[in-house]
Amino acid sequence: MSTLNLSPPTNFTAIIEAQHCQLLRSSIVSSYPVLLVHFFFILISSKLLYLAVRRLYQPRIVADLVIALLIAKVRFLRESFGPDITMILQNFGHYCFTAYMFALGLEMDPLTVFESPGSDTIIGYVSMLSTVVVGALFSSVLVESRNAKNAYGGEEQHADLLYLHSRLGLIAGLANTASPVLTRLTTELKISNTRVGRLAIGAGIHTDMVSSFLTSVGAMLLSSGYRKLKALSCLLGLIIEMALVVRVAKPIMDWISERNPEGKRVKGVDVAGVVVMILALCGVATKLHGDANMAVFLIGLVLPRQGRASRLLVNNINLLLSTVILPLYVCFVCLSLRNDGNVEGSSKSDYVIDTPLSWTKLSILSTAAAAGKVLGTLAAGRFQGLNWLESLALGLLLNIKGYYHVFFAYQATNSAMISDQLFVAILFTVLGTAMLTPLVGVTIAARSRRRAKRQLMGLQFLDPTSDVRIMTGLYAADNIPMTLNFIESVRWGSGPRGLTVYAIDMVEMTDRAAATLVKGDGQEVVTVGDESVVEFRKLVGEALVAYQQQDGNDGVKIQRLLAVSSFSDMHRDICSYAEDVLAVLIVLPFHKRQKLDGSMDLGHPGHRQVNQKVLQYAPCSVGILVDRGQGRVNKSSVSEATQNVVAIFIGGADDREALTLAARMSRHPGIELTVIRILPNAAARARASARMTAFASSEEEAQTRADDEYFTKFYERYVAEKAAGYVEKHVCDGAEIVKVLRSLESQYQLFIVGQGRSRNSVITDGLAEWAECPEIGPVGDILASSEFSVTASVLVVQQHDVRKRLKIIDEEFMPF
Structure with a gap:
């Protein structure tokens, strides 16, 4: 007599799993858009x-x-x-x-x-x-x-x-x-x-x-x-x-x-x-x-x-x-x-x-x-x-x-x-x-910032026997030649203790960069593993090592730094590094680049924001370098480059700092420096007297006295000793300043000028109203425009002032 087998078939579990998989596949297909x-x-x-x-x-x-x-x-x-x-x-x-x-x-x-x-x-x-x-x-x-x-x-x-x-x-x-x-x-x-x-x-x-x-x-x-x-x-x-x-x-x-x-x-x-x-x-x-x-x-x-x-x-x-x-x-x-x-x-x-x-x-x-x-x-x-x-x-x-x-x-x-x-x-x-x-x-x-020293850090205030510490920023591999040429220009005027350069690679904190942050080696606490960043940093490292290995460059010490941040916060990294290393000057590339036809492009807004905020918060002097071939040297060695450099001196603390930098660069055997001092003519002086108030009079007299004292010492040390050329130009207003600058365009490869933040001169009235980039000053903006030149680079210098932390350059371009 046979018995009824009520046990499940041996493949029952497999059937259930197959049905579950089929249900899952059908659910995925039906729910795909949702x-x-x-x-x-x-x-x-x-x-x-x-x-x-x-x-x-x-x-x-x-x-x-x-x-x-x-x-x-x-x-x-x-x-x-x-x-x-x-x-x-x-x-x-x-x-x-x-x-x-x-x-x-x-x-x-x-x-x-x-x-x-x-x-x-x-x-x-x-x-x-x-x-x-x-x-x-x-x-x-x-x-x-x-x-x-x-x-x-x-x-x-x-x-x-x-x-x-x-x-x-x-x-x-x-x-x-x-x-x-x-x-x-x-x-x-x-x-x-x-x-x-x-x-x-x-x-x-x-x-x-x-x-x-x-x-x-x-x-x-x-x-x-x-x-x-x-x-x-x-x-x-x-x-x-x-x-x-x-x-x-x-x-x-x-x-x-x-x-x-x-x-x-x-x-x-x-x-x-x-x-x-x-x-x-x-x-x-x-x-x-x-x-x-x-x-x-x-x-x-x-x-x-x-x-x-x-x-x-x-x-x-x-x-x-x-x-x-x-x-x-x-x-x-x-x-x-x-x-x-x-x-x-x-x-x-x-x-x-x-x-x-x-x-x-x-x-x-x-x-x-x-x-x-x-x-x-x-x-x-x-x-x-x-x-x-x-x-x-x-x-x-x-x-x-x-x-x-x-x-x-x-x-x-x-x-x-x-x-x-x-x-x-x-x-x-x-x-x-x-x-x-x-x-x-x-x-x-x-707490770290409060412990940082607050002192005037600039080239004008630097002890001649101290070593010169400069920080240079690089956004891309295109900035490497410009940086090397600048280092070469200033190393001869670095004093007996030599020149220390801190090359800081500025990397935007994108999602990809953030995803590849890892612990670094040596002095770098963290580094970025992204392919493009690694390639960029490798090119920078090879170029700096090659420069240091050239004959005669033993007095230059170059150290690498890395700033990884969003452009809105990158200035904090730069300023923090500058405080830590006691830098006297930060040099950053201008946010605009020269195109193949010689004109300047619209520029990178993130780079501009970094430059603006560094100018605002830097614990030392700042230079913005507009590159029009300043770094493109066709000779085998950077040290063989010969340049005609002109320093424009109108007046104010920034111009004094710019002239100090130009004086140090003039010690390079391949640099011929000319200083052009622009002074108001009789009509301009009469116009200035008519608008003068008691407070403005004392302020301008103090600036003029400081300018005259500084320029007298510069003249005796450099112009009288035939180390630099000197020309005076008397002008009436801003329009004549533009004419003077345009007449110099084909004669010089590098213009050095102060940002003009504290300048209160009647001859520059009205120039700031037309400035496209007010952060580099009215004169710097003229020199950096596409209409000015296709061959002359520009270095705009701002002297360190502890009071500038309480000022804002331009609300439109400083989105805090």
């Missing part, structure tokens, strides 16, 4: 909010978290996504964070662990250790054992192991510092070159690397289900794979970097080969270790950090992460659904984010994290010579949390390791530290 709308809404709203909060120095994660929390908490926004969109977002979120972990590992150098520890390493490890101790004391309060018991039912042994793993994971998360967020933040706050900023970046990278590595190993052990044999096989497989990567993958990437030298486009086949190799390695690692995110981090950690192939990977991955993947991932985490086995402290909603915020857990979590970091840095900082305030600030900076902690919170709650309440508390802790840490950085920056 999906794109929601994705664009998340990305655009996050970008707009970031542009707003960036003014307050808030990192990008603040905007991403706020938008994600609003979407998850506001019911009509969340319901607009619908189940299909939510399901697609869930499937997307499970795998997209692997790119972040891979890039994080690729940016780190594990060999630094074996180097002799510096101050940043010691502070980082001590702060980690203290956070582990404090975290262990509070982890039993934050992590409930009943969550593990609910996950494993009656299996006490597995439940106890999961509870222990949950506590260890929480401690590792508290000890971690979000180094990418910290590096970007210190750069934007202009504190990366302060003592605290340097230590924070170095300590943050070491902390992030070690804690991420330990978490990766812990995730591997968790995936083994605590079976000793499987854990041992995973560990053995890890060692074998790391050795394989070092022995095979690393030489391949080095070979690809050699095949694609700097300055040439990377071959498409090489890019495809690197991507295929990385995907294969990550796929094998995932099969061996279970957790894809942790596996790819380990792969990135052992791959070479240097080389063009690695840099190309990091650049493109980080740009994609910051603009697309991470905003969507944070939204996915906030929209995550509840785990059925983890119902402690939950609400009736299916969404974890609807769990009521436990202020107790939030307070304990935030206090434990901050106390651990601060106590460790206080102890290590004092041992390393930092004062109490610096150690406290450093601890608060290292306490910043980021995207890794969002990932940790999701993974932990999805694995029933932590409760829903703790998940929500971690998200708000990340948001809180990201929002409050910039306040610490602003305080450090303000």
Whole structure:
């Protein structure tokens, strides 16, 4: 007699999975337009909010978290996504964070662990250790054992192991510092070159690397289900794979970097080969270790950090992460659904984010994290010579949390390791530290500026026996010849102690540049890995080294600096560097460039904004150099260049500073200097007397007396000794000044003139009203116009005046 078999067919599970896949595909197809709308809404709203909060120095994660929390908490926004969109977002979120972990590992150098520890390493490890101790004391309060018991039912042994793993994971998360967020933040706050900023970046990278590595190993052990044999096989497989990567993958990437030298486009086949190799390695690692995110981090950690192939990977991955993947991932985490086995402290909603915020857990979590970091840095900082305030600030900076902690919170709650309440508390802790840490950085920056010396820093006030320190700015490779020729012109007049030049590469903080910020080598705290920036900086470095290696240039010391910022804030970097190095002159390129037909283009508005603000806030004198072939020397050596230089002297502090610079340049054997002093004629003097008031009379008499005293000394030292030519021109008004200048156009290769900020001369009346670029003064604007010349370069000089910080050049062009 046969019996009825009620058991399901053996392929029933396969049928269900196939139906699920078919449902997912149909959902994607039917929801494709709506999906794109929601994705664009998340990305655009996050970008707009970031542009707003960036003014307050808030990192990008603040905007991403706020938008994600609003979407998850506001019911009509969340319901607009619908189940299909939510399901697609869930499937997307499970795998997209692997790119972040891979890039994080690729940016780190594990060999630094074996180097002799510096101050940043010691502070980082001590702060980690203290956070582990404090975290262990509070982890039993934050992590409930009943969550593990609910996950494993009656299996006490597995439940106890999961509870222990949950506590260890929480401690590792508290000890971690979000180094990418910290590096970007210190750069934007202009504190990366302060003592605290340097230590924070170095300590943050070491902390992030070690804690991420330990978490990766812990995730591997968790995936083994605590079976000793499987854990041992995973560990053995890890060692074998790391050795394989070092022995095979690393030489391949080095070979690809050699095949694609700097300055040439990377071959498409090489890019495809690197991507295929990385995907294969990550796929094998995932099969061996279970957790894809942790596996790819380990792969990135052992791959070479240097080389063009690695840099190309990091650049493109980080740009994609910051603009697309991470905003969507944070939204996915906030929209995550509840785990059925983890119902402690939950609400009736299916969404974890609807769990009521436990202020107790939030307070304990935030206090434990901050106390651990601060106590460790206080102890290590004092041992390393930092004062109490610096150690406290450093601890608060290292306490910043980021995207890794969002990932940790999701993974932990999805694995029933932590409760829903703790998940929500971690998200708000990340948001809180990201929002409050910039306040610490602003305080450090303000304190650093207050300690800076306030004195007159200009060439006229410089002790003749002191070394001359000049800062030159470069926006692009086109500025290199101009910079070298200027250095060559002034080095002969630098005095017995020589000339020190600080060449500052000015890089705009675009999304791509921000995505490729990494810790620098040597004196550079941070650097940019973007291909175009690397190529530009390489050209600058090669040109400066070649110049220094020329015969006779031993007295010139050149140092490299890097300013990475938005154009609205770049002047802060430049002025800060000038204060730190005690520069007496900053020379920046004019924002307009000469076109092939000889005329000047419309110029770069960002460069103009930087120049205007440097003129406003610089702690020393400033020169704006209009290049019309000043740097294009056709001879083999810059030192062989011969130039006819003219200095226009009308009067005022700026003209005195310009003449001081011209006098130093005249000591160069290849420069012939002529000084033209423009004075008012009888008609102009009569007009000036008619309009004179008592106050204006005393002011103008003081300026005239200072001009006469200075010019008398200059005449005796240079003109009387035949070191410079001298011509006087008497004019009636501005129109005659223009005629005088036009008559000189074909005779000189370089015009040096003062900006004329404090000049109160009747002969220049009316010129400023027609000025297209008032920041370089009326005379400078005439000389820099396309109608004036196609061959004569112009150097406009403004003398340092501490009172100028309280003035505004022109409201129309100074958008504060």
